[in-house]
Amino acid sequence: MKPTKVTREKTDSDHKVLLKVEVTVKNKSKEQQSIGLGNFSLKDPSHKQNLMYGMKEDSLGHTIAPGQELKGNIYFEIPVDLEEGWMSYIPEPGHDKAAEWLIVFPKD
Numbered sequence: 001m002k003p004t005k006v007t008r009e010k011t012d013s014d015h016k017v018l019l020k021v022e023v024t025v026k027n028k029s030k031e032q033q034s035i036g037l038g039n040f041s042l043k044d045p046s047h048k049q050n051l052m053y054g055m056k057e058d059s060l061g062h063t064i065a066p067g068q069e070l071k072g073n074i075y076f077e078i079p080v081d082l083e084e085g086w087m088s089y090i091p092e093p094g095h096d097k098a099a100e101w102l103i104v105f106p107k108d
Contacts, residue, residue: 036061
C-alpha cells in the first residue's frame with residue numbers, strides 16, 4: 001500500500017479544506033481483506049488527529065480478494081494552514097500501525 005497523489009479541495013469554510021490522498025492497495029494475503037477509511041489516521045506535527053471525511057462517493061471502502069490491487073481515495077478535513085502530517089495505516093482497530101508516511105500537503 002502506498003499514497004500515490006495528494007491534493008486539496010475547497011470547502012464552505014475559510015478555515016478548513018479537504019485533503020484527498022489517493023492510495024494503491026494490494027492484498028498480499030491468502031484471504032479476502034476489508035479496507036476503508038477507518039483503517040487510516042492523519043496526525044499533524046503536534047500529534048493532533050484530523051477528522052476523516054467519508055461523504056465522497058469515491059472514498060475507499062472495499063473488500064479485496066487475495067492478490068487483487070485497487071486504487072481509492074481517503075479524505076481528511078484539515079486546517080487551511082496545515083502543511084504536513086503523518087498518515088498511518090492500522091489493519092484492525094486496537095492494533096499497532098502497520099505503515100506510516102510523512103505527507104507534505106500541496107499548496108492551493
